[in-house]
Amino acid sequence: MRALTYLLRLAHSTLPAIIEDREDILLVSVLKATGMIEAKIAPAKGATGCYIRATMAVVMCITDEGRDEIARAHADATRASVRLAS
Template sequence: MPLLFLLRLQHTLLPVRVALPEEVRIVSVLVATGLIEAEFAPVRPAGRDTASRIATVKRITEEGLAEIAKMSDAPRFVKTSMQFARGLRLM
């Protein structure tokens, strides 16, 4: 799921604010793995026994762009691998 979110960010004008709790968790994972840079607003009470955070995604890092490139090459790699596995050669 974090990598799909990273792909979505590629097509989003940055910086972008993220407020949904699940997306904020994904942003945290992407920051921890070095794929994006983001800032987190302080936790503020949102209701009974819950807290809400907001993240602002600043940019996709070089590592993040490399990961996107790998994901973009994956279908082509799988197709090529399958053809070689069947004994076919690509011209």
């Protein structure tokens, strides 16, 4: 759910966006892996070949799949609020 919340936040951001927060970079990698966004993430291997955490990502855009997911989230929220009002 955190990734979807982050996707919604990106939808209200100016893109491309530079991401430097470690937790946000992890969310960017999840959204990229699931096809929700196009992003460039700094290599995860250091000069010695050891794994290192990426220190920066650039979110280029939200894909059609990402926009569809946002639309579904809005529709679900609307249905839930209608049920609460009933």
